[in-house]
Amino acid sequence: MSDYIFYPGCSMESSAKAYYESVMAVCKPLGIGLKEIEDWNCCGATEYLSLDITPAxxxxxxNLALAEEQANGNKTIIAPCSACYLNLAKADHYMHDDKAFGNKINEALAAGGMHYTPGKLAVRHLLDVIINEVGLDKVKENVVKPLAGLRIAPYLGCMLPRPDYGKRYSDTEHPDELDRLLSALGAEVIDFPLKTHCCGGxxxxxxxxxxxxxxxxxxxxADALNTDVIVTVCPMCQMNLDAFQGQMNNHFKTNFKIPVLFFTQLMGIAFGEKAESLGFGSEFVSAAEAISRVRVQAPKPAEDAPVAKKKTPGLPMPPLRTKTDHTQEAGR
Amino acid sequence: MTDVVSVLDPHTSHTKREDSILLREVSLRTPGESHVDMCIQCGTCGGSCPSGSAMDHTPRAIFAMLRAGMRDDVLNSNTPWMCVSCYFCTVRCPQNIHITDVMYTLKNMSLEARKPTMPVASPPPTAWGLKNSSIDPKKYNPTAADFSKTFIWMVENFGRSFEIGLAGVHNVRHFITRLPNMTPMAIGMLTKKGMSPLPPKRIKGMDQLGKILQRAKELESS
Amino acid sequence: MKSKKKPQERVGVYICHCGSNIAGVVNVEDVSTWAGKELEKEGVVVARDYKFMCSSLGQELIEKDIKEQGLTRVVVAACSPHLHEPTFRNACSRAGVNPYLFEMTNIREQDSWVTTDKLEATKKAKSLVSAAVGRVVYQKPLESLFVPIDPNVLVVGGGVTGIQAALEIANSGQHVYLVEREPSIGGHMAQFDKTFPTLDCSACILTPKMFDAGNHKNITMLTWSEVEKVEGYIGNFTVTIRKRARFIEESLCTGCGVCWEKCPKKVVDDVFEAGLGYRKAVYTPFPQAVPKYPVIDHENCTYFQKGTCKACEKFCPTGAIKFDQQDEILTVKVGNIILATGYDLFDARKIPNYGYGRLPNVFTSLEFERMTNAAGPTMGKVVLRDGVTQPKSVAVIHCVGSRDKNYHNYCSSICCMQSLKFAHLVKEKTGGDVYQFYIDMRTPGKSYDEFYQKIIHEGVNMIRGKVAEIIEGEGGLIVQAEDTLVGKQRRIPVDMVILSAGLESRADAKEVAQKFGISCSADDWFIERHPKLDPVATMTDGVFVAGACQGPKDIPASVAQGAAAAARVLSIIGQGEIEIEAATAMVDEITCVGCKQCVASCPYQAIQFLEEKGKAYVQEALCKGCGTCVGTCLPKSITLKHFTDEQIVAEMIGAMRVMKSFEMTEVA
Known part of the structure; x- marks a missing residue:
C-alpha cells in the first residue's frame, strides 16, 4: 500500500459524487492509499485566473502549502479532476520556473503564515498514477468481470494531456494511457479521434x-463509431457531455443517448464492485442498459460474417510510431 | 491614452512607444516566459481554437493588435473571454507562445481597465458603470467576466465552489429565456446527483485564506 | 623560468578597428596608447590602431615598421586567427620576419561581439594584448613542413551532389572512390518525377549522369558500402570501407531481373518507394539503377531467415547468386574527401494533429513524389490509399516539421516550391481542387516566383495559415486552419492531404561527423568553414561538404556545391604538396624513459617507438599539434613547439598584468 496526498476538489463533493465513490472503491484494491488534504480550498478552476492572476x-x-505541511513523507498529490490537477501542477510549475513569481506567491502565503517550496511535491492525476506507478498488471489481477463486448470511447478532454508540464503522457493530442487501461479491463476500445478535444468547458x-x-x-x-459508453477522467467533461446532452439534442434537433461515465466507475464494475456503490444512477443519460450487457457476459450471438468483397490490396500504410521511437528520439 | 493627432485613424495612429509598452506589459504580467513577442502570424492558434467561431478576433489577430499597440481594441475584444483553456494553441504554437496564459493576462487587464467602479468580493452587478472613457461598454459582453466573478465571490466567501448556486444565479441573470429548457436539468442535479441546494460549509481556514488573498491582491496591484 | 633572462626583442602591436565591429565597443585608441606606454618595458616599440589591419594598407603598415623600426616580433589584435592568421604571417614573412614570430589575439569574437560593456571590453582587450606580447617574445622561428598530396579523392554519398563532384574530378583526370550506402547511386533525385520550376523530368536529366559515373574510367564505384574508419590528414588519408555482401557475383550478373521476378518474398520498400510500394527480398531499387546488380536483403530473405527457398539461385541463368559471399573490407588512400551524404525526410508521424500514420489518406511529400512517378507504385496515377480512387480535392500543407520550435526551428527552404509543384501535378493529373496552406510563400530563386504566378493562374486555392489539425469527417478528411488573411477559422473537406515534410539531417549525421573529424550544428547539419566565404570547406583540412548534408538545399544549389567542392579539391591536388603547421611535438631523447604512454595516447598515430634506442619519436608530418602527448608524458620530455610551457606561462602572466586586483605573486 502506497500513500498519496489526495486533493478531491469541489465537484467531488457535489456534482461528481459518483466519481468520488468510484475512486474510493478502486483505489483500495490497487493499493493506493489516499490521505485527503485537511481543509483544502477550491482551486479556482479557470475562473480566478481570469480575474486576478496573483490571488488566483x-x-x-x-493547497500546495497545506499538502507540504501534511505530506508526512509522501511526495505525490493525486488530483482526480483534470482542472484541479492542471491548476495545482501549473502553480508548482510557474513558481519553480519563474523564481520572482514564486517569491511573490510565497509572500502572499506568508500573510496566512504559510509557505510552499516549489518543486517539492509532484502533482499527478489518478490515471497517470494507475498507469505509471501501479501498472496495468496489477489492474488486470483485479479484473473479475471483464468488460467484454462493451464499445468504449475513451475521452480525456484537454487539461490532462495539455500542456503536460511534467511530460507524463505519451502525447498531447492522442495519448494512449486511457485506451490501455480500458483494454486491460477487457473492453473494446474505440480509437476515438476527438479524445482530447474540448467538452465546452x-x-x-x-x-x-x-x-x-x-x-x-x-x-x-462517438455515435458514428457505435459507441456504447463514453469514458471521462474529469468532472467537468462528464457534466458537459452527460447533463447537457439533452439540451444539445434540443438545440440540434437530434436524439443522441450515449451514457458518459467516469473511468473509475467502469474499473469498479470490472473489479466486481456493486454498481450502487460506484455512483451509478446519478448520470442523466442512463448507463443501465450498457452495463447490464457486461453483467450478463453472454457471448453475443454470432452474426453471419459479412462476405468480404475482393478489394484491391491498396498502398501500404506507414507503421505507427512505437514507444521505442519516442525513447530513441529523446536520446538524439 | 494616446496623444496623437485625432484626425488619424485610431487604429493606425499609435506611437511606436505605445506598441512596445503594451506588448511588454502583457509579457511581464504573465508568469514564466510567455514568448508573446515571438508571434509569426501563422494562425495555428486561430485554426486550433474550438471556440474560435464565437470570437470577434482570432488569437493570432489579437497578437498582431498587441504589437500594433491597439490597447482599447484588445481590451474590448471578447476573444480572451471565449477561451476555454483547452491548450491546443499552446502545445501546437510553433513559437512556443503560452497563448492560454496570455489570454488569462488579457482578461485581467480588461477587467482592470474597468476597475474603478467594480466592487471587490461582493455579488457583482450585472453591469457596472464605466467611467474609463477608452473602454466602450457596448462592445463588451460581460457574461463571461460576470460568471468568473460570481464563481470567485463564492470561493472567497466559502473557500469552496458552489456549483448549483453558481449556475442558478448566473443563468437567472444572463439566460433567463433559457430557464424553461434547463429546468429538467436543474431537477436532475438535485434528484439524480443528490446535489445540495445549500451553500457548502465554510473551510476552517477561511480567515487565513482571506488574509492570503488580500495580500495577493495588494501584490498584484503594486 | 624566473631564472632565465627575458629575451630582448622589438615588438610591434597593431590594434584593428574592424570598421565598427571592434571599435564600436572597444576603445581601440586607448588600447594602442596603453600598449605603447605600459608594455614598453615588455619590448613594445610601436603600437598602432588602424581601421582595417587586413587591408593591403594595413599589411603594408606592418611591413614598413618591420623594416624601418627593426621589429623582431609582431602582435595583431583583431578577429579570429582562423580568418586572418595566414594573412599576417605572410606579411611578416615578406618583410623578413619568420611567420612563427607573429602572434594574433582575438578581440572581436572573444570580446567586442560578446558584450556591450565598453569599459570591460576595453579592459579585456588590453589583457589579451598584454598576454600576446608576453608570449611573443618567447616564440621561436619555425620552418613549415611540406608533404605531397595524394591525388585520389573519396566522395561519400552518391546522390546528385556526390555524382556531380565525382564527375568533375574524374573528368579532370584524377581518380575518385564514390561510396554509396544504398544498392544504387541516384539519391533522392532518382525518386522524383518532375523538378521545379521547369517541370523537366527528373530521371531524364539524372540518369545520364548516373550512367557516366558508373562507367567512368576514373571512378571506382562502391555501392552497398559504408566508410568505417578515416585516419590521416589532408593529402594523406587512409580510409577503411566496408563493402557489404550483395550475395551476387558482379562479374557473372547481367542484371536480367529473373531473380527478383522469381523471389517469393515481398517487402515494403521504405527507402526508394518511401513506404508507398513494395520490392522483393532480392532487388534493385529501380530499373535504371547504377550499378545494375541487385542485392539480397539478408533480413528479409526467406533462405537466410528460414534456411530454405533459393528460388533466385535456381532461376539465375548465369549462376551469379552467391549465398556464401562475405563483407569485404577495403583500404584506400586518398588526399581529399568530399561528404555529400544528403538528408532524411522529417518523420511526419511526430505531429499527432496531422494524423500521418493514422489517417490513410494523409501522405508525405516523398510518398507523393513516388505516386506521381510513372515508374512508381501507382504508375503515376494520383490515387487514395485504396490504390484506385482518384481524389477530387487535395490539400497541400507547407512547413510540416519546419519553422516550428516543437520540431525543427529552421525553414527547409525547398517546401514552398515543392508544394507548388505538387499543386500543379494534382491539377494536371486529376483536375481536382487544390488548397495550399502556407505561412509565408518563399520563392527566392531564378524563375521561382514566376512558377508561383503560374500555379496561382492554374486556379489553386491559396490559404495563408498553418494547418491546426486534420480529422476524419464528411466522408473524407477535414483540414482546419485559420485563413489569416480573412481572420476566420476554416474547415475544408478534402479527399487527400499531402504533407510537405521538412528536411532533416541524416539520423547518423553526428557519428559520420565524428568519423571524419568535422562538427555539426545544433540541428546536426555539417558545419562549413565559413558560411559565406568558404561554404564547402570544413574546419578539418582536406574534408569538404556539399549538398543537403550541410543544410536544406534544392537540386540547383546542391549541384553547384558538388561542383564547388570538386574545384576546391582540384586546386589542392594542383598544388602537388601542402604546407603542414610547424607547431608539432618533439621528444627530448635524453629525458625520455621509453614508457610508451605517448604512443598510446596519440590520436593520429604520429608517435613511433624506436626499439633500438628505447625512445619515442614524433613523425612531424602526422603530428597535428594537439598536445595530448605533452599531457601524458610523465618525465615532461615532450615539448609542443609554439606552445612551450615558457610561452604559455608568459602568456598567462601577461593576461593577468591588467587585472589590478590581482596580486603579482610568484607564479610557478
Whole structure:
C-alpha cells in the first residue's frame, strides 16, 4: 500500500459524487492509499485566473502549502479532476520556473503564515498514477468481470494531456494511457479521434450555443463509431457531455443517448464492485442498459460474417510510431 | 491614452512607444516566459481554437493588435473571454507562445481597465458603470467576466465552489429565456446527483485564506 | 623560468578597428596608447590602431615598421586567427620576419561581439594584448613542413551532389572512390518525377549522369558500402570501407531481373518507394539503377531467415547468386574527401494533429513524389490509399516539421516550391481542387516566383495559415486552419492531404561527423568553414561538404556545391604538396624513459617507438599539434613547439598584468 496526498476538489463533493465513490472503491484494491488534504480550498478552476492572476495562484498555492505541511513523507498529490490537477501542477510549475513569481506567491502565503517550496511535491492525476506507478498488471489481477463486448470511447478532454508540464503522457493530442487501461479491463476500445478535444468547458455557462456545438461534435462522432459508453477522467467533461446532452439534442434537433461515465466507475464494475456503490444512477443519460450487457457476459450471438468483397490490396500504410521511437528520439 | 493627432485613424495612429509598452506589459504580467513577442502570424492558434467561431478576433489577430499597440481594441475584444483553456494553441504554437496564459493576462487587464467602479468580493452587478472613457461598454459582453466573478465571490466567501448556486444565479441573470429548457436539468442535479441546494460549509481556514488573498491582491496591484 | 633572462626583442602591436565591429565597443585608441606606454618595458616599440589591419594598407603598415623600426616580433589584435592568421604571417614573412614570430589575439569574437560593456571590453582587450606580447617574445622561428598530396579523392554519398563532384574530378583526370550506402547511386533525385520550376523530368536529366559515373574510367564505384574508419590528414588519408555482401557475383550478373521476378518474398520498400510500394527480398531499387546488380536483403530473405527457398539461385541463368559471399573490407588512400551524404525526410508521424500514420489518406511529400512517378507504385496515377480512387480535392500543407520550435526551428527552404509543384501535378493529373496552406510563400530563386504566378493562374486555392489539425469527417478528411488573411477559422473537406515534410539531417549525421573529424550544428547539419566565404570547406583540412548534408538545399544549389567542392579539391591536388603547421611535438631523447604512454595516447598515430634506442619519436608530418602527448608524458620530455610551457606561462602572466586586483605573486 502506497500513500498519496489526495486533493478531491469541489465537484467531488457535489456534482461528481459518483466519481468520488468510484475512486474510493478502486483505489483500495490497487493499493493506493489516499490521505485527503485537511481543509483544502477550491482551486479556482479557470475562473480566478481570469480575474486576478496573483490571488488566483495564491489560492491554488494554499493547497500546495497545506499538502507540504501534511505530506508526512509522501511526495505525490493525486488530483482526480483534470482542472484541479492542471491548476495545482501549473502553480508548482510557474513558481519553480519563474523564481520572482514564486517569491511573490510565497509572500502572499506568508500573510496566512504559510509557505510552499516549489518543486517539492509532484502533482499527478489518478490515471497517470494507475498507469505509471501501479501498472496495468496489477489492474488486470483485479479484473473479475471483464468488460467484454462493451464499445468504449475513451475521452480525456484537454487539461490532462495539455500542456503536460511534467511530460507524463505519451502525447498531447492522442495519448494512449486511457485506451490501455480500458483494454486491460477487457473492453473494446474505440480509437476515438476527438479524445482530447474540448467538452465546452465553461462555455455551457457563458456561450451555450458554442458549447452545444462542441458537445455535438464529440457526441455525434462517438455515435458514428457505435459507441456504447463514453469514458471521462474529469468532472467537468462528464457534466458537459452527460447533463447537457439533452439540451444539445434540443438545440440540434437530434436524439443522441450515449451514457458518459467516469473511468473509475467502469474499473469498479470490472473489479466486481456493486454498481450502487460506484455512483451509478446519478448520470442523466442512463448507463443501465450498457452495463447490464457486461453483467450478463453472454457471448453475443454470432452474426453471419459479412462476405468480404475482393478489394484491391491498396498502398501500404506507414507503421505507427512505437514507444521505442519516442525513447530513441529523446536520446538524439 | 494616446496623444496623437485625432484626425488619424485610431487604429493606425499609435506611437511606436505605445506598441512596445503594451506588448511588454502583457509579457511581464504573465508568469514564466510567455514568448508573446515571438508571434509569426501563422494562425495555428486561430485554426486550433474550438471556440474560435464565437470570437470577434482570432488569437493570432489579437497578437498582431498587441504589437500594433491597439490597447482599447484588445481590451474590448471578447476573444480572451471565449477561451476555454483547452491548450491546443499552446502545445501546437510553433513559437512556443503560452497563448492560454496570455489570454488569462488579457482578461485581467480588461477587467482592470474597468476597475474603478467594480466592487471587490461582493455579488457583482450585472453591469457596472464605466467611467474609463477608452473602454466602450457596448462592445463588451460581460457574461463571461460576470460568471468568473460570481464563481470567485463564492470561493472567497466559502473557500469552496458552489456549483448549483453558481449556475442558478448566473443563468437567472444572463439566460433567463433559457430557464424553461434547463429546468429538467436543474431537477436532475438535485434528484439524480443528490446535489445540495445549500451553500457548502465554510473551510476552517477561511480567515487565513482571506488574509492570503488580500495580500495577493495588494501584490498584484503594486 | 624566473631564472632565465627575458629575451630582448622589438615588438610591434597593431590594434584593428574592424570598421565598427571592434571599435564600436572597444576603445581601440586607448588600447594602442596603453600598449605603447605600459608594455614598453615588455619590448613594445610601436603600437598602432588602424581601421582595417587586413587591408593591403594595413599589411603594408606592418611591413614598413618591420623594416624601418627593426621589429623582431609582431602582435595583431583583431578577429579570429582562423580568418586572418595566414594573412599576417605572410606579411611578416615578406618583410623578413619568420611567420612563427607573429602572434594574433582575438578581440572581436572573444570580446567586442560578446558584450556591450565598453569599459570591460576595453579592459579585456588590453589583457589579451598584454598576454600576446608576453608570449611573443618567447616564440621561436619555425620552418613549415611540406608533404605531397595524394591525388585520389573519396566522395561519400552518391546522390546528385556526390555524382556531380565525382564527375568533375574524374573528368579532370584524377581518380575518385564514390561510396554509396544504398544498392544504387541516384539519391533522392532518382525518386522524383518532375523538378521545379521547369517541370523537366527528373530521371531524364539524372540518369545520364548516373550512367557516366558508373562507367567512368576514373571512378571506382562502391555501392552497398559504408566508410568505417578515416585516419590521416589532408593529402594523406587512409580510409577503411566496408563493402557489404550483395550475395551476387558482379562479374557473372547481367542484371536480367529473373531473380527478383522469381523471389517469393515481398517487402515494403521504405527507402526508394518511401513506404508507398513494395520490392522483393532480392532487388534493385529501380530499373535504371547504377550499378545494375541487385542485392539480397539478408533480413528479409526467406533462405537466410528460414534456411530454405533459393528460388533466385535456381532461376539465375548465369549462376551469379552467391549465398556464401562475405563483407569485404577495403583500404584506400586518398588526399581529399568530399561528404555529400544528403538528408532524411522529417518523420511526419511526430505531429499527432496531422494524423500521418493514422489517417490513410494523409501522405508525405516523398510518398507523393513516388505516386506521381510513372515508374512508381501507382504508375503515376494520383490515387487514395485504396490504390484506385482518384481524389477530387487535395490539400497541400507547407512547413510540416519546419519553422516550428516543437520540431525543427529552421525553414527547409525547398517546401514552398515543392508544394507548388505538387499543386500543379494534382491539377494536371486529376483536375481536382487544390488548397495550399502556407505561412509565408518563399520563392527566392531564378524563375521561382514566376512558377508561383503560374500555379496561382492554374486556379489553386491559396490559404495563408498553418494547418491546426486534420480529422476524419464528411466522408473524407477535414483540414482546419485559420485563413489569416480573412481572420476566420476554416474547415475544408478534402479527399487527400499531402504533407510537405521538412528536411532533416541524416539520423547518423553526428557519428559520420565524428568519423571524419568535422562538427555539426545544433540541428546536426555539417558545419562549413565559413558560411559565406568558404561554404564547402570544413574546419578539418582536406574534408569538404556539399549538398543537403550541410543544410536544406534544392537540386540547383546542391549541384553547384558538388561542383564547388570538386574545384576546391582540384586546386589542392594542383598544388602537388601542402604546407603542414610547424607547431608539432618533439621528444627530448635524453629525458625520455621509453614508457610508451605517448604512443598510446596519440590520436593520429604520429608517435613511433624506436626499439633500438628505447625512445619515442614524433613523425612531424602526422603530428597535428594537439598536445595530448605533452599531457601524458610523465618525465615532461615532450615539448609542443609554439606552445612551450615558457610561452604559455608568459602568456598567462601577461593576461593577468591588467587585472589590478590581482596580486603579482610568484607564479610557478
Amino acid at each position: 495562484y495564491a489560492l491554488i498555492a494554499r 465553461h462555455m455551457t455557462q457563458i456561450g451555450p450555443d458554442t458549447a452545444f456545438e462542441m458537445i455535438h461534435r464529440l457526441i455525434s462522432s
